[in-house]
Amino acid sequence: xxxxxxxxxxxxxxxxxxxxxxxxxxxxxxxxxxxxxxxxxxxxxxxxxxxxxxxxxxxxxxxxxxxxxxxxxxxxxxxxxxxxxxxxxxxxxxxxxxxxxxxxxxxxxxxxxxxxxxxxxxxxxxxxxxxxxxxxxxxxxxxxxxxxxxxxxxxxxxxxxxxxxxxxxxxxxxxxxxxxxxxxxxxxxxxxxxxxxxxxxxxxxxxxxxxxxxxxxxxxxxxxxxxxxxxxxxxxxxxxxxxxxxxxxxxxxxxxxxxxxxxxxxxxxxxxxxxxxxxxxxxxxxxxxxxxxxxxxxxxxxxxxxxxxxxxxxxxxxxxxxxxxxxxxxxxxxxxxxxxxxxxxxxxxxxxxxxxxxxxxxxxxxxxxxxxxxxxxxxxxxxxxxxxxxxxxxxxxxxxxxxxxxxxxxxxxxxxxxxxxxxxxxxx
Amino acid sequence: xxxxxxxxxxxxxxxxxxxxxxxxxxxxxxxxxxxxxxxxxxxxxxxxxxxxxxxxxxxxxxxxxxxxxxxxxxxxxxxxxxxxxxxxxxxxxxxxxxxxxxxxxxxxxxxxxxxxxxxxxxxxxxxxxxxxxxxxxxxxxxxxxxxxxxxxxxxxxxxxxxxxxxxxxxxxxxxxxxxxxxxxxxxxxxxxxxxxxxxxxxxxxxxxxxxxxxxxxxxxxxxxxxxxxxxxxxxxxxxxxxxxxxxxxxxxxxxxxxxxxxxxxxxxxxxxxxxxxxxxxxxxxxxxxxxxxxxxxxxxxxxxxxxxxxxxxxxxxxxxxxxxxxxxxxxxxxxxxxxxxxxxxxxxxxxxxxxxxxxxxxxxxxxxxxxxxxxxxxxxxxxx
Numbered sequence: 001x002x003x004x005x006x007x008x009x010x011x012x013x014x015x016x017x018x019x020x021x022x023x024x025x026x027x028x029x030x031x032x033x034x035x036x037x038x039x040x041x042x043x044x045x046x047x048x049x050x051x052x053x054x055x056x057x058x059x060x061x062x063x064x065x066x067x068x069x070x071x072x073x074x075x076x077x078x079x080x081x082x083x084x085x086x087x088x089x090x091x092x093x094x095x096x097x098x099x100x101x102x103x104x105x106x107x108x109x110x111x112x113x114x115x116x117x118x119x120x121x122x123x124x125x126x127x128x129x130x131x132x133x134x135x136x137x138x139x140x141x142x143x144x145x146x147x148x149x150x151x152x153x154x155x156x157x158x159x160x161x162x163x164x165x166x167x168x169x170x171x172x173x174x175x176x177x178x179x180x181x182x183x184x185x186x187x188x189x190x191x192x193x194x195x196x197x198x199x200x201x202x203x204x205x206x207x208x209x210x211x212x213x214x215x216x217x218x219x220x221x222x223x224x225x226x227x228x229x230x231x232x233x234x235x236x237x238x239x240x241x242x243x244x245x246x247x248x249x250x251x252x253x254x255x256x257x258x259x260x261x262x263x264x265x266x267x268x269x270x271x272x273x274x275x276x277x278x279x280x281x282x283x284x285x286x287x288x289x290x291x292x293x294x295x296x297x298x299x300x301x302x303x304x305x306x307x308x309x310x311x312x313x314x315x316x317x318x319x320x321x322x323x324x325x326x327x328x329x330x331x332x333x334x335x336x337x338x339x340x341x342x343x344x345x346x347x348x349x350x351x352x353x354x355x356x357x358x359x360x361x362x363x364x365x366x367x368x369x370x371x372x373x374x375x376x377x378x379x380x381x382x383x384x385x386x387x388x389x390x391x392x393x394x395x396x397x398x399x400x401x402x403x404x405x406x407x408x409x410x411x412x413x414x415x416x417x418x419x420x421x422x423x424x425x426x427x428x
Numbered sequence: 429x430x431x432x433x434x435x436x437x438x439x440x441x442x443x444x445x446x447x448x449x450x451x452x453x454x455x456x457x458x459x460x461x462x463x464x465x466x467x468x469x470x471x472x473x474x475x476x477x478x479x480x481x482x483x484x485x486x487x488x489x490x491x492x493x494x495x496x497x498x499x500x501x502x503x504x505x506x507x508x509x510x511x512x513x514x515x516x517x518x519x520x521x522x523x524x525x526x527x528x529x530x531x532x533x534x535x536x537x538x539x540x541x542x543x544x545x546x547x548x549x550x551x552x553x554x555x556x557x558x559x560x561x562x563x564x565x566x567x568x569x570x571x572x573x574x575x576x577x578x579x580x581x582x583x584x585x586x587x588x589x590x591x592x593x594x595x596x597x598x599x600x601x602x603x604x605x606x607x608x609x610x611x612x613x614x615x616x617x618x619x620x621x622x623x624x625x626x627x628x629x630x631x632x633x634x635x636x637x638x639x640x641x642x643x644x645x646x647x648x649x650x651x652x653x654x655x656x657x658x659x660x661x662x663x664x665x666x667x668x669x670x671x672x673x674x675x676x677x678x679x680x681x682x683x684x685x686x687x688x689x690x691x692x693x694x695x696x697x698x699x700x701x702x703x704x705x706x707x708x709x710x711x712x713x714x715x716x717x718x719x720x721x722x723x724x725x726x727x728x729x730x731x732x733x734x735x736x737x738x739x740x741x742x743x744x745x746x747x748x749x750x751x752x753x754x755x756x757x758x759x760x761x762x763x764x765x766x767x768x769x770x771x772x773x774x775x776x777x778x779x780x781x782x783x784x785x786x787x788x789x790x791x792x793x794x795x796x797x798x799x800x801x802x803x804x805x806x807x808x809x810x811x812x
Contacts, residue, residue: 057575153456157478157793237569237641240794247793386641387569389794390478 017197019112019123030122034111042268046073049379056383067338068321083257088151091254095149100255100262103142107266107273110135114276115197117286117363128196129177129277133170136232136273139266140166143251146263150254158250161240161390168397169228175405176224179412180281183210183218186416200285207292211282214415220408222282224401226377229274231397233267235378237385238393275374276367283370286363304358307365311349318342453481460489464567464797467807471784471796478792483785487778490811498771503529503603503738506771511597513775514809516559518597519552519588520751526601527682528747528758530732532740533603540728541605542684546721547618548591548600549683550714554625555584556752556804557707557714561632564704564801568645573635580628583621590617604734615722622715622722629711636704646701650787650799653698660783664754664776666803669706670698676750683749688720700802707804739766753777753804773812777805 011023018026047062047070054061062069087096113128115121125131140163147159184202185192193199203209211222231238240250247253252263279285288303319342325335352358352365388396454477459470468489474481494513498506510525511518523545530536537545558581562574585595590611592600600606636642652662654670667674675692677685693709695702742764748757754776763769780803787803788796 053571057572058579059575153454157454157456161478239569383572384635385570386565386636386639386645387794388641389645389792391792392644 015119017115017119017121017124019121019125027122030120031112034114034122035108038108038111038269038272039265041272042265043073043077045268045272045375046076046264048375049382052376052379053383056380067325067334067341070337070341077261080257080261085258086254086256088254090151092149092151095145096254099142099146099149100259100266101142102145103139103266104262104269106135106138106142107269110273111269111276113196114273115200115280115285116367118197118201120286120364121197124195124197126198127194129181129194129199129281132196132273132277133174133177136270137166137170139270142266146255147251150251152254154247154249154253155251158247158253161247162234162251165231165234165238165240165393165397168394169231169401172224172397172401172405173228173232175402175409176221176228177277177281179217179221179405179409180210180225182409182412182416183213186419196280196285199280200287203284204287204291209282209284209287214412217408217412217415218282220404221412222278224405224408225278225282228397228401229278230378230381231393233270233274233378235267235271236382237387239382239387240390240393271375271378272371275371278374279367279370286367288362288366301355304355304362305353307358307361308349308351308353310365310369311345311352315342315346315349318345458796460486465800466563466805469781469800469805469807469810471800473793473796475793478794480788480791480793480796483788483796485781485784487781487807487810490807492812494812495771495773498768500767502766503740503768506768507601507603508597508599510773511599512808513773513812514556514751514753514756514777514806515596516806517552517556517752519548519600520556520749520756522599522601523549523683524747524749524751524756524758526603527749528745528760529603529738529740531747532743532745532760532762533734533738535604535732535734537605537732538729539684539726541601541730541732543721543725544606544610544730545601546683546685546688547718547725548588548598550718550721551584551587551618551621553714553752554711555581557711558584560707560752560801560804561704564798564804565636565642567797567801568642570636570639570642573632576628576632576635580625583624587614587617587621590614602731603738605729605731607731609730615725618718618722622719626712626715629708629715633708637708643701645794645798646704646802647699648697649700649791649795650802651697651699652783652787656783656786657698660786661779662754662783664751664780664804665703665706665710666754666780666783668692669695669703671696676748676755680748682747685717687724688717690717700798703802737766739764748774751776753806753809754780775809775812777803777807777809778812781805781810 007023008025011018011021011026014021014023018024018030050072051061051069062072065071065075087093110132112122113125113131115124115128143162143166144159147155147157147162150156181192181194181199183206184199186202186206193202206213210218212218230236234240234250252260255263284291288306290299294303318338322335322339322342325331325338352361454475456473456475457470458473459465460468465471470486470489472484472486474483492512494509497509501509507522507525510521514521526537558577562577565571565573588598588600589595591614592598592608652660652666652670654667654672656662657667657670657672663674671694673692673694676682677690678692690713693706693713695706740762742762744759744761746757746759748755750756755774756776757774759770759772759774760768761770784799784803787799791799
């Protein structure tokens, strides 16, 4: 017993991720935390998408279930779980059954290496980014299986489109990623790294986010990635695989209830996953703004306030809307609910203001804030853009993004070589 | 025995010519339950991968026998039924029917009634085009314009509601004029709408006209030449977008359109983008017409002298108007009794839909949706 406690406590002094430190207990705890956090994020994202999209489209979005529709995702989840599970008579049962699980598995497994902070990750692999790209592209297999097993035309076309799209955009995506990885080799030791944590640390060591590195090369690589990640996750304006007006629902037309919700879950966690890659590679991962320029005790303390203040701001927003609620007995429960939600947010904010906590939570906060920015972009795209046609999509992938990616890669490599040469020869 | 043999060999011949499982061809049944077929249109698509080899429209899912009903109702009683054909542009349908019967009876609506008719019909053209724009953009994947157009269409429907109590199937006109005098503040409200609506067209255009994806999705998609348009009998904005300056409001003026000053917008390429531009321009022209009509709204009676029991002299008449979707014609045969002997409607959607196959061949699946949207069909009118 004593040994077990010793084993558990021994990690607390470590400065590595639980996986890298080889501590099974904390690794399991982190896995559960990531899983729970991801589920909450997907639920929140569901609500946010509906609300933000609604406000872009001069409507209110969900307003009935809970104050301002806050409980709508939960109501939806319950509805989906209670729905009849329909499997088409001519479907290939086993593949039909296994496809959504494969997609969810691929979407969730990648979070093993996502670094929410220097120690806040399940594990730190030395091939982290490769692992992420590899596992996330497994989801296309699940999509093809779903489309094939449904034994129906719309899902089949949706699956074909989706697989062609994901395969072709992965090429451009990979080239953009490689050019970011090249930049990691320019740190003091002159060694590159594929580890997700190492990439962020390289940005810290070099004193700039890779999006600004070798301007505009980093920016172009980021742009390529930002476009292909939207295509990779089958979201508007590249949502051809589930183009509602063309293929009703694409590859998951025949799915309903729980299985459908698995696809939904996978789609949103894949969005979060690719956004995390973008944040890690180009936007400095968990690093707060200007960690080098504005360093030192005072600045650290000011930035430590951010997480708590953000939560307090949302709490204040809740209280503001509580006051604005209609003064009708029918709205009493909702008003109390909104106030209660505000109180919870406020309490979280107060806890986060406590210096030891805010110091530990900093990294996670900045990482999540950056990812949230990408999530907002996803919603914004959906509200703004029409949908591309299939051939146009392919054209952008192969004729625009791929040559651009190759060019950026070559230029980055040349610039990096020249820089290294200068450093080695003249010790610049 | 011999009979059986011949039938077998016949079958063999057929299967030889048409292999049962052609790996290059995929037949897809789009509709009648489909989010983008604008109601209950069923399209049987033959695809080679994503490319459309051909298609066949199956219609009739919304058939209510409007023309047959017309034979069993008096002229007055049939009037509300026509609103249910093109329910998006009910006022235009009513105008066409009333004018046809007036032609048969040889009466003419008084000038004030004519003006109000023009105002309401042009408002209806705007409403119809708004609905078209919203759904068309939605089909192409832009979901936001739909909500903007519906928000603004609401203002038109409010005017209808105030005028005649109904929002959609208005039954606004009567044979010989109008039943209701305009409500107090009608002119002011219509003018308010015009000032409200003018910047809204710019807002729609801002979202779409120069949007790269929108242009790529609509330019040179579903091209149809002027000759083909005429051969198919296609009318309305689709014909005008192909470069034919044919608008019944100018070509054979009805109501009192000849008193108003407006242009006929035409396109050049006959593609989906041009049809979009033509309809946007038409909305602006409608605003112009309404403005003139409201300014020049005369005083006077709103109903011509029409007998209570209508017994038009025996004979036949064809009269057509420029509905938002094209030429809407009524052919009515009278046998001298209180009921028409035959009512035949020439609905623009039905005729325009014929061109779908020709426009879609060689295009991709995504284009089929865009082309169905750009034809602006209403299945209530196609099936009647």
